[in-house]
């Protein structure tokens with residue numbers, strides 16, 4: 760039996776150290792997205808900008824071999840009490856052990872938003888399950904509505920808005 764299989768998921772997620780994104784994390788964030796697959800790879804500039812401006816609403820997970828996951832979030836100017844998750848990613852080797860959920864829980868505890876929003880494509884089962892698990896964990900309702908159609912996205916898959924909240928204060 761491999762070591763990873765022998766360790767309960769929650770304990771394995773706990774092996775990562777979670778911290779707010781710092782201004783100099785842009786290159787690591789870009790590398791996580793470029794190497795991980797499943798996410799739109801934006802320019803290196805976009806991740807430098809996000810690390811500098813959205814660090815307080817974002818989290819990065821450090822494993823023993825370096826960064827292994829992140830959530831880039833922001834407070835939308837139109838409804839700043841909400842935490843909008845722009846991108847969430849976990850390195851392939853670290854997936855399925857609770858790290859995605861741990862990072863989102865950590866961020867919600869830090870930011871204390873009234874709601875959390877994220878857009879997800881209809882075929883991204885892992886991501887749908889992730890936000891479903893977060894809503895259950897927070898004991899908050901989850902609503903899913905169409906956010907952008909193919910025509911809005913240059914022919915790419917549509918995006919559905921997953922809106923969680925109101926999030927009970929603890």
Ligand SMILES: CC(C)(COP(=O)(O)OP(=O)(O)OC[C@H]1O[C@@H](n2cnc3c(N)ncnc32)[C@H](O)[C@@H]1OP(=O)(O)O)[C@@H](O)C(=O)NCCC(=O)NCCS
Pocket residue numbers: 795796797798846847848849850853854855856857858859860861877878879880883884885886888889892
């Ligand atoms: C989506 C992603 C961030 C999930 O991270 P993760 O650390 O593997 O997720 P967790 O281990 O915390 O699991 C959270 C929930 O998702 C479920 N899940 C995770 N991966 C799954 C998969 N491949 N298929 C189905 N369900 C999955 C888990 O079972 C769990 O749900 P449950 O509590 O109901 O059992 C990760 O798969 C990833 O980086 N994917 C590529 C990038 C991406 O698609 N990002 C999201 C775009 S919106």
